[in-house]
Amino acid sequence: MRAQSVKIAATSAAIVLALSGLMYTTLSEGTEYYKHVDEVMVDPEAWYGKKLQLHGFVVDGSIQRRPNSLDYRFEVQSNGKVVRATYNGVVPDTLKDGSEVVIKGELSEAGFSVSPNGVMAKCPSKYEPAGVGALGAAGATGNY
Amino acid sequence: MATLGNLLLLASFVACAYAIAASVAGARRRSRRLVESGIGAFYFITALMTVATGVIVHAFVTNNFAIKYVQRYSDSAQPLVYKMTSYWGGLDGSIMFWVWLLSMFGALAIYMNRERQRELIPYVVATISATCMFFLFLMIVHNNPFSTFLAGPAAEGAGLNPLLQNFYMAIHPPALYIGFVAMTIPFAFGLAALITGHLDDSWLRAVRRWTMVGWIFLSFGLVLGMLWAYEELGWGGYWGWDPVENAGLLPWFTATAFLHSVMVQERRGMLRVWNVTLVILTFFLTIFGTFMTRSGIVQSVHAFGEDRELAFLFTIFMVLILTFSFGLVIYRLPLLRARNELDSWVSREAAFLANNWILLFSAFFVLFATMFPTISESLRGERLTVGPPFFNKWMMPIGLILLVLTGIAPLLAWRKTTLSNLVHQFMWPVGIGLATGITLYALGMRVWSAGTAFALCAFVATTIAQEFIRGAHVRRGATGSDIVTSMIGLVSRSRRRYGGYIVHLGIVLMFLGFAGEAFKKEAQVVMQPGEQITVGHFTVRHDALRVTQDAQKQMITGHLSVFDGDKAIGEMRPAKWFFNRRENEPTTEVAIRRGVGEDLYIVLAGYEAAEQSATYTITVNPLVNWIWFGFAIMTLGTILTLLPETAFALAAAKVPAGAATTSMLVIVLFMPAPIQAHSAATGGEAGQTFATPVERSPLWKKLEGEIMCTCGCNSPMNDCPMEPNCHGLETQRAKLAKFLEAGMNEDEVLRAFVADYGHQAVLARPIDEGFNRLAWLFPYLLGIGTAIGVGIVATRWSRRGPGQADTANDVMAPEDSALQTRLDDELRDLD
Numbered sequence: 001m002r003a004q005s006v007k008i009a010a011t012s013a014a015i016v017l018a019l020s021g022l023m024y025t026t027l028s029e030g031t032e033y034y035k036h037v038d039e040v041m042v043d044p045e046a047w048y049g050k051k052l053q054l055h056g057f058v059v060d061g062s063i064q065r066r067p068n069s070l071d072y073r074f075e076v077q078s079n080g081k082v083v084r085a086t087y088n089g090v091v092p093d094t095l096k097d098g099s100e101v102v103i104k105g106e107l108s109e110a111g112f113s114v115s116p117n118g119v120m121a122k123c124p125s126k127y128e129p130a131g132v133g134a135l136g137a138a139g140a141t142g143n144y
Numbered sequence: 145m146a147t148l149g150n151l152l153l154l155a156s157f158v159a160c161a162y163a164i165a166a167s168v169a170g171a172r173r174r175s176r177r178l179v180e181s182g183i184g185a186f187y188f189i190t191a192l193m194t195v196a197t198g199v200i201v202h203a204f205v206t207n208n209f210a211i212k213y214v215q216r217y218s219d220s221a222q223p224l225v226y227k228m229t230s231y232w233g234g235l236d237g238s239i240m241f242w243v244w245l246l247s248m249f250g251a252l253a254i255y256m257n258r259e260r261q262r263e264l265i266p267y268v269v270a271t272i273s274a275t276c277m278f279f280l281f282l283m284i285v286h287n288n289p290f291s292t293f294l295a296g297p298a299a300e301g302a303g304l305n306p307l308l309q310n311f312y313m314a315i316h317p318p319a320l321y322i323g324f325v326a327m328t329i330p331f332a333f334g335l336a337a338l339i340t341g342h343l344d345d346s347w348l349r350a351v352r353r354w355t356m357v358g359w360i361f362l363s364f365g366l367v368l369g370m371l372w373a374y375e376e377l378g379w380g381g382y383w384g385w386d387p388v389e390n391a392g393l394l395p396w397f398t399a400t401a402f403l404h405s406v407m408v409q410e411r412r413g414m415l416r417v418w419n420v421t422l423v424i425l426t427f428f429l430t431i432f433g434t435f436m437t438r439s440g441i442v443q444s445v446h447a448f449g450e451d452r453e454l455a456f457l458f459t460i461f462m463v464l465i466l467t468f469s470f471g472l473v474i475y476r477l478p479l480l481r482a483r484n485e486l487d488s489w490v491s492r493e494a495a496f497l498a499n500n501w502i503l504l505f506s507a508f509f510v511l512f513a514t515m516f517p518t519i520s521e522s523l524r525g526e527r528l529t530v531g532p533p534f535f536n537k538w539m540m541p542i543g544l545i546l547l548v549l550t551g552i553a554p555l556l557a558w559r560k561t562t563l564s565n566l567v568h569q570f571m572w573p574v575g576i577g578l579a580t581g582i583t584l585y586a587l588g589m590r591v592w593s594a595g596t597a598f599a600l601c602a603f604v605a606t607t608i609a610q611e612f613i614r615g616a617h618v619r620r621g622a623t624g625s626d627i628v629t630s631m632i633g634l635v636s637r638s639r640r641r642y643g644g645y646i647v648h649l650g651i652v653l654m655f656l657g658f659a660g661e662a663f664k665k666e667a668q669v670v671m672q673p674g675e676q677i678t679v680g681h682f683t684v685r686h687d688a689l690r691v692t693q694d695a696q697k698q699m700i701t702g703h704l705s706v707f708d709g710d711k712a713i714g715e716m717r718p719a720k721w722f723f724n725r726r727e728n729e730p731t732t733e734v735a736i737r738r739g740v741g742e743d744l745y746i747v748l749a750g751y752e753a754a755e756q757s758a759t760y761t762i763t764v765n766p767l768v769n770w771i772w773f774g775f776a777i778m779t780l781g782t783i784l785t786l787l788p789e790t791a792f793a794l795a796a797a798k799v800p801a802g803a804a805t806t807s808m809l810v811i812v813l814f815m816p817a818p819i820q821a822h823s824a825a826t827g828g829e830a831g832q833t834f835a836t837p838v839e840r841s842p843l844w845k846k847l848e849g850e851i852m853c854t855c856g857c858n859s860p861m862n863d864c865p866m867e868p869n870c871h872g873l874e875t876q877r878a879k880l881a882k883f884l885e886a887g888m889n890e891d892e893v894l895r896a897f898v899a900d901y902g903h904q905a906v907l908a909r910p911i912d913e914g915f916n917r918l919a920w921l922f923p924y925l926l927g928i929g930t931a932i933g934v935g936i937v938a939t940r941w942s943r944r945g946p947g948q949a950d951t952a953n954d955v956m957a958p959e960d961s962a963l964q965t966r967l968d969d970e971l972r973d974l975d
Contacts, residue, residue, distance in 0.1 A: 004485075019505070023538075027516075030534030034517060034527035053529055068670050070759065090668050090749035090761050093720070093730045104531075117379070 032104065040107065041081035047107045054083065054112065058121075060097040076101060076112075084111035087119060094121035145203055146211050149290035152196040153283055156243070159189045160277040161930055164270045165937045171266035171340075179266045183254055186269050189276060190247040197244045200237065200289060204230050210297035213237055213289040219301035221696055221724075222309070229314040230304045235438065236289035238317065243279045245318075245325045246272065253329045257350050264347060267336030268329075275328055278461050281927050286453060306697075306723040306731045312372035320365025320392055324430040326358030327395055330402075331427035331469075334420055338472040343479045345410060351423060352406050353786065359399045360782040366392050367775045378732035378747040380666060380763040382771070385535040390514045391433030397507035398426040401500045404553075408493045411558055413483030415493075417473065418500070420480065424469045429507070431462055436514070488560040495553035499546065506542050510535070540593055544600060547655055550648050551604035554611065572610055577603030597659035601652045608645045608652075615642075635784070643785030650778030653770050660742075660767025668749065670759045680764040682744050683707040684716075689756045698722045699733075702748045702758045706737065713737075718748040718760065742766040843890060847880060851897055 033047075037056035040047050059082060062075035072087045074095075085103055095101065104118035163185035170178030200213075204227045209215040217233040218226075232238045250272040258265050283289065330351040337347040369389065370382035383389060402422040408415045435458040438451065473480070486494060512519075513530050520528040555569040581599030589595050612631060619630040619637075635642040667679045671686035678684075687703040701719040705712060716735040723731070737744040743765040750759035848861040861876055879900065883893045 023509075026534065026537055027530065030530045030537065031516075031520075031528040032531065034529045068672075068757065070668055070670060090747075090759060093732075 034102075036078045037076055037083050038079040038081035041083055044083075044107060049106060049108070052105065052107060052112075054103050056083070056101065058095065058097055058099050058101055063095070063097065076103060083107070085114050086111055087114035089116055089119075091119050092121050095119060096121075145199060145208060146290045146292045149196055149199045149203075149211075150288070152192050152199065153240075153280060153288070153290065156189050156192045156196070156247075157277060157280045157284060157930075159185050159192065160273040160280060161934045163189065163273040164277070165934050167266035167269040167273070169937075179269075182266060182269050183258060186247070186254060186273060187251055189273070190251040193240075193244040193247045196240065197231070200240065201228055201231055204228060207301070208297070209299070209301050210292050211289075212291050212293060215293070215298045215301045217302070217304050219303040219725075222301075222304060225314060226304055226309045229308075232317045232321070233304050233308055236283065236287040238321070239279055239283055239287055240289050241318075242321055242325060243276050243283070245321055246276055246279070246328055249322075249325055249329060250276070250332075253332075253350075253354060257333075261333070261336075261347065261350055263340050263342050264333060264336035267339045268332040271332035271335045272328060275332075282454075282457060285927065286457065303723070303725060306721065306726055306729065310372065310376050312368050312375065316365060316368035316372055319361055319368055323358050323360075323362025323365050323392075324395070324434075326354060326361060327399065327426050327430050329354040330358070330423050334423040335469060335472065338420065338469070338476050341476060341479055343416070343476060345413075348406055348409060348419070352403070355399055355402055355406075355423070355426070356782060356786055359396070359403060360779060360786075362392065362396050362399065363775065363778065366396065367772065371772065374768070375734055375736065376732070378734045378749075378761070380664070380745055380747070380761065380765065381661075382768070385513075385532045387514050388437045390510050391437045393510055394433055394507050395426045395429040397503045397510070398422050398429060401503040401507075402426060404496045404503075405500050408496050412493055414486070415497075416480040416482060417477065420473055421470075422500075424465075424473070428462065428465055428469075431458070431465065434458070435462065490556065490561045490566070492553055492556040492558050492561075495549055495556050499549045499553060502542060502546055502549070506539065509538055509542075513538075543655070543658070544593075544596055547597070547600045547604060547652070550651060551600070551607045554645070554648075555607055569607075569610075573603045573606040576606045591662045594659040594662035597655055601655055601659075604648065604652050608649050611645055612642070639787065640785050643781045643783075646781030646784060647778050648781075650774045650776070650781060653774030653777060655774075657767050657769070657771030657774060660765070660770070663766045665764040667762045668759070669762065670750075670757060672755065672757045677762065679744075679762045680742070681708060682762075682764065683709075684744075684746065684760070684762055686758055686760070689751055689753065689758050691753060696723060700748065700751055700753070702746075702751070702760065704735070704746065704760075706744065716744070716746050718746045720748050720751070738769060740769065743768050844880065844884065847884075847890065847893055850894065851876060851880070 032051040032053050034053045034055065035047075037054050040052065040054060054076060056076040056078035059075040059077050062073075064073045065071065070089055072089075072091055073084070074087075075082050075084050077083070085105070087103075087105075099121045102120045103112065103114045104120075105112055105114040107113075163182045165182075166178050166185060167182030170176070170180075170182055200211075202208075203211050203214050204218050205224065207214070207218070207220045207227075213234060213236050214230075217230040217237070222230070230237070232241045250269075254265060254269060254272075257268070261268070333347050333351045333354070337343050366389075369392065373379075373384070374382040399422075402419060405415050405419055405422065409419050435455065438454060438458075486497075488494065513535055517527055517529045520526060551573060555573075557565060561569075577599050580602035581595060584595050584598055589598075612634070615634045616627055616631040619625075619634050620627060623630060623633065625633070665680050667677060669677050671677065673686055673688055676683055676685035683706070685705045685707070687705055690701045690703060692699045692701065699719050699721050701717050704716045704718070706714050706716055714737065716737060718735040719733040720730045721733055723729075732747055735746045743763075745763040745765055747761040747763075748758060749761050751757065851861050861880075879897070880893070883896050888896060
């Protein structure tokens, strides 16, 4: 009985260790920093090449689209700091002047390059999804 | 009407308190009359909540915009069905809906078990009533669906969010709630068993069946959510690992684990602590899921408002649940000792144990990853997020391992499996699985995950088929009938076992659908009229863009012709609808051409009305429909397992598998949805104005949350449903701007508003000082006071009159022997 409980404890410890190790390594690949535009644009170079999610507001009148293409260019600001973003793909309907957005992608000297399906915009009005635990407002964009 | 509703809620609250007190006292004094009166009180709660539900639905149907909740989630133009489903369209109503469902389920469970589980019933009543009481408390102090506008009724409602005006949205939340709510019943029985110490395995019977009911509804809710996301949101997928979705998944994992490990306890008397723990965890996770998505502790872009007070109330409730139930588990540990030990790792119980670990790990993992942003923020002060790829990376192998176990576990023997037995059982399935894998590889499939999934699906399907065929052969030998008859006989004799296999078959089919995801093709394209594009073997041509209008909305519709190779196979009409008064939140009307092999899925992503050009996202989704079909099979299996003996005997005797066909039809009827872009007469150009929110300072935003809008909507300024055309809001904003320009701080502004208005009613909540603090505390004091009162009454009642206890003794006598024999028989039949 005693030997058995030791065995069980050792096995569980090994499994837990292995899993947490694995989790830690995959986590460092999988994580993205969630920042407000002004936090990042204070020292943009420090963030070059890191996976980022930027939170801010679309600058009024900044959304441009190359005719007959899905190339977009727009500016996102928060607390006075602005970042210029480029994106190719379909944007959500809610991407409008002034709307609150989260953009996923990477920052470089050329600006913020948004990854595919990386634009998420909040509706300007309050959005109250259906009920408790319901799949209320699953994203306007998603990765699959 | 609203007053009546309020009264009903209050009466239910009081009745809950009485039900708890009477049941606990009755159980302790062994007074049948008190216990009966507790049960009666619970039926009364059910009646009250049903009337309350009637009242709110009536208010919705008659457009009673004096009630805030009705005003916010309905309008007079809404179709009748959506007026009724608006009941659960928002938080307040969904809590009420929850209580109503809980009271219905509770009444049903109590009615069905009141004779069989006589010892447990009082505590079951008490536990369910306590849960009801919490939610009623929540409603009364915080989220009252019956609260009205002070300044008289509003002229028109804000309308239910158009995204929710959808067939699946009408039935998806109820399904999920039923799943959540049904999980309360096993918890109540578990708790009752712990309290009374009647921890022999008889309580498991009731618990297992109710968990299964909850489980199938939870699954139904999750699948409906997937369907809704797939058909309504238009991103071509169905599962995005959103916190809200994950919240529904967590209890599903633990409930699934329980349904498996309960068999180990029934057969071998092991894992008893574990099973009780799983029951408690499942219930806890339903509450936690609600808390997680509703209180705003997990932020998602999908804007769940942050609600500190709600978070606080939920935290208290959760801490209470955990301490109380795990305290009881520890107290009862001596009674929960296992009767057997694990003999061998090559046994069914070991396989179930592995399945449990993996399911529990999945729950833990999903919980961790969902909470990760919150955790990282509190630990490192830096918000890190993990996206769907991270979830997929982990959940894919986990899913595959579970799939393997689905095949292996049922073939292993209890206690120990011999080598020859292993060979006998696994020869065919492994062979066919390998053959499938090799064939797929030879055919050029190079996606390892999907390939493995397909091979494993073949393996599991073979194990199931083998079980059916072997069983039928044995039975044919015994009865001498033909193979089909003996198979039906086999299923009807041990429904639990073969129902389980059918559920597994459904899971296999769903995995086929999940694996098909790997071969998805997608194109995003801008097209002028006459242009075309080829995706997979489909060619799609953009013919025209039409703008039309009806009473509720304006519709922009793309007209597309679809060709398979050169052959025209039809037209598709994806659209965007702009509902009146919600012009800046258009809904996406996806056009889907369904097929057994693949779906062609087209979304109108953008348009230029002037040039008639349109942007489309065109997706070919292979095998998705197998997910829905697999779920239908799964439901069938569960129904089979749950059917009462008599009903099944009847169905099997008269029309073989008739019941099956009917239930199948019912399920299939749910599936097809009218997804068609409507085309009406051509209307004018789209002329829209969009309100553009201006960036404001944080202090401004904070204040907008604290100062009421004066238009009569009785909401804070940032929440006024009348925006952007609100007369009250503009004056308030002008005032606010003036005060802020004068350099006032938050407190000063608030005071200035109060002085200006002459009353604190202009504030969203009273200024936190002196008497006001008392007003703030009052509802809490009331709640705590009631709880203490109930406790005192219960203990006093249970102490009084030892003389009466004697007369009650024979009433609460142990179960009679006939019942005991029947139970034993049933337990023996379980497999």
